[in-house]
Amino acid sequence: MKRKEIRLNRFLLLFSLTIVSLMLIIVGNVLYVKTVHYIDEKTDMMQAMKLNQTAADVRKQFEDIYQTIDSLRNNTVLIQSLYELERPNAKSYEKVNLSQNIESSLFNLNKGNELISGITIWTKGGQYSSNAKYSSYYFEGNQLTLASLENQITFVSLNQTYQVFGLTPLEIQEDALRNLLDAWNKSSYFMCPIKGPGGTLGILTINLNVGSFNHILPYGESLAVVDAKDQVLFKGSEVTPAINELLKSAGNMQQMEGISFSGKRYFFRDIGFHDIRIALAETESGFHKRQFLALGGYALIILGGSALLTFFLSYVIGRKILFPLHSLISWIGRQRSLEERWEPLDVVRQRYKRFTMRDRLFVYFLITILLPICLFVTGFYVQSSKIITQELEQTFYTLFDKTAHRVELFADQKESAMTRLAYDAFVASYVDQPTDHLQQHMDQLIFDSFLPVLSEDAIGIYNINNQLIYSNRYKHANQIDPTFFEHMRASRKPIFYWLPSTDTASSTVSLGIGIVDINRYSSPIAYMKTDINGVFFTNLYADLNGNGSEAFIVDENGRIISHPDMGKIAQKADIPSSLFQSEGTRFRTDSAIYFSKKIAALPWYVIAKYDASAIRDQVIRLFFDDIYLLVILLLLILLFSYLMSQYLVQPLASIQNRYLNIDLEHVDQLTLHRGFAIDEVEQLRVSFNHMLERINGLVQDTLQANEERLTLEFEKKELHIEALQAQINPHFLYNTLENIIYMIEKGERHLAVDMIGLLSRLFRYAMGKDSPLTTLRDEIVYCQSYSKIMSYRYKDRIHFEWQMEETLNECIVNKMILQPIIENAIRHTLKTNNNEIKIWVNCRKTGHQLEVIVKDNGPGIEPQKLDEIRLRLDNRDRGNVGLYNVNSRIKLYFGDAYGLSIHSAGVGTTVTIRLPYESDNPMEASSHV
Secondary structure (H helix, E strand, O other), X not given: OOOOOEOHHHHHHHHHHHHHHHHHHHHHHHHHHHHHHHHHHHHHHHHHHHHHHHHHHHHHHHHHHHHHHHHHHOOHHHHXXXXXXXXXXXXXXXXXHHHHHHHHHHHHHHHOXXXXXXXXXXEOOXXXXXXXXXXXXXXXXXXXXXXXXXXXXXXXOOOOHHHHHOOOHHHOOOHHHHHHHHHHHOOOEEEEEEEEOOEEEEEEEEEXXXXXXXXXXXXXXXXXXXXXXXXXXXXXXXXXXXXXXHHHHOOOHHHOOOEEEOOEEEEEEEOOOOOOEEEEEEEOOOHHHHHHHHHHHHHHHHHHHHHHHHHHHHHHHHHHHHHHHHHHHHHHHHOOOOOOXXXXXXHHHHHOOOOOHHHHHHHHHHHHHHHHHHHHHHHHHHHHHHHHHHHHHHHHHHHHHHHHHHHHHHHHHHHHHHHHHHXXXXXXXXXXXXXXXXXXXXXXXXXXXXXXXXXXXEXXXXXXXOOEEEEOOOOOOOOOOHHHHHHHHHOOOOOEEEXXXXXXXXXXXXXXXXXXXXXXXXXXXXXXXXXXXXXXXHHHOHHHOEOOEEEEEEEOOOEEEEOOOHHHOOOEOOOOHHHHOOOOOEEEOOOOEEEEEEEOOOOEEEEEEEOHHHHHHHHHHHHHOOHHHHXXXXXXXXXXXHHHHHHHHHHXXXXXXXXXXXXXXXXXXXXXXXXXXXHHHHHHHHHHHHHHHHHHHHHHHHHHHHHHHHHHHHHHHHHHHHHHHHHXXXXXXXXXXXXXXXXXXXXXXXXXXXXXHHHHHHHHHHOOOOOOEEEHHHHHHHHHHHHHHHHHHHOOOEEEEEEEOHHHOOOEEEOOOOHHHHHHHHHHHHHHOOOOEEEEEEEEEEOOXXXXXXXXXXXXXXXXXXXXXXXXXXXXXXXXXXHHHHHHHHHHHHOOOOEEEEEEOOOOEEEEEEEEOOOOOOOOEOOXX
């Protein structure tokens, strides 16, 4: 299948857009995950704060009820009053008075706690209610005896009444009792027996008004309270009606955190009281969606801008690159002969000393890929910073608003408890007559009736002369600070506050109120001061401190009432004055945002300083903590740019390399068979292949012509060798026949016959035409036959010594190269020496050469004559037979590195034949001896 080609500028456009899209997806996902993880971490932290606050508030509400019922069942005054009421001989007016006192105390307790819907004491003889609601049924007879109840406080949840009493509705025959238990079964309440001197006096029940959670708890509207049986005790207005379905489908509610259900996200927590759990519904902030849309919007904008940028740059750079490329293709197409040449390389380099093609492509990819990514990261960072800051600011404000509500509830409870004490008839009677007996009743009143609110505070009552007449602590000031006391006397405010001097380093806040006997006087008859430990205030807003944020309480003059740093209490707070102008004010500065909310019961303001600069720093660190990821992406972009520029230039570099390294013997191997996706490069490849085909045709024509020329030269050389060999054969025949004639003349006919037989065999070897080469063994055998012929002629005057290694037998040598050397040695030695002639023939291997050495004991050669012979050997003189003939034949066959060398130093002459060390080739060498 043919590869689809694409134009270069279109390829650049598509590649850049593909890489930018890929990088946008990678970078966008990384940034999206990091920002979402960061905001989720912050919101989860604040959500955990809200959950902890709500769990603590709900637990405190239940614990306050528990402490209230516990104090009531152990209240000696109440027990004594009930005991007196149950006596048969009690007088009627005493019963009326005691009943009124009991119900008055129950009423005060009921009024002081909105979670209590009613307090009822059931005895054998009657009922005592805090809200004047009575039942027609009295606990009499054997149906439900008081003795059956255990001496402990029991929390009875919704629909659990019959189970607690161990009854079923069918077992109860009396309608009044069943109606009573049915009413109890529809509510949640605390219950315990009241024990007296004679046993159980009655049952104390405190019914819960769980609907009050809506306004007494900061997050009441989004709160659900669930008991151990998954019964919903309370459900806020923002909680889905289908919360029961979530509870039924949950396998283990303890482990459920952040469950999405019906458009809400529900968080569950055990409050640590009777297995009661809370569910806090949180509306989805939509941050994920906004962040995702912002991410997608920026990605589309950057991608669109990148498309325009790459389109423009691909067109510009395409023209820069394609102009010389098209010129090159046209030049190749115009060449019809090798006479046309390129311009000199130096001229081209001088003409173009700007960016190379690779540099231009590299810069193009950097601009079209790196620039959009940098713009995307910058834009996304700016937008994310804005969204994150707004999201965290809003989350912090919600937390602040609910925390301020907690502080306000705390102050309201203190103010309400102090007001009830200040207008209590018994307290007024105690002020009139502060006896020891009444002081015990005062202690009982404060510890029992008002324990949940004032139990941890130091309470002191001072008469009109500022003298201490009652204290619930051993260490208490004998006088109220005179300034504070005069301020309470002179003002008509319902409640007052006082701070210790700055040098005391105390966090205690004092609240004061006038005690009034409403039956006799309208003005205060005494003053009550309550010292509240500042830790209780700081614990209320502790969750707002940290992470660069700060919370505290100030009065209307900007003086700090409560602060985590005790050294700042009673000092002037450095805050904008506009915070006191309206309710729920929010004020911005360059580095912080201030929130304020007024407390209704007191002229106090809860202030929170939200450090926006710290959030901005965190957002910056959020992006720069993982800067290595951006560095990696940058390196990847650089790598992509380099590799792609290399990829685009590589075909041209390959063509250039093949052009610069053209081997005329392998022109066909330089053809580019692999096609290229870039249309212009593919055209260049086709043109280059056409050029190579033309070059290859010319090379083949040249090679054929050279082959024909070399064939003619080789045939000429062969004819010349045969002519040289033909010179040797007649010369050898002439010399041998002379020897035979000489032997016949001497009368040695039998020897002449042997010589003629030897001569016949030798000529059969010498005249063989199969090959001009033979083996060393055959050449030695031939020479030994010749030496035997010469021995017949010269009797015992000539002696030969032969030395040859057997491994050299199959070495290839020229025919008849040794016999002329031996013949020369014999002939020239006989001329001047009448003594015995000795000739040594030695064959040996030296390196990669075969040496055949012929040495005689003749008179030697004069130096001048020796130099002349050597010169003629070096010049390859071919006009004579003997040494020169042999030397010429060796060099023609094996090259100038081989041949003869001659040495003579006074006596004797040594001729060395050098040949290549080659083994026998049966196609080249043959023997005919």
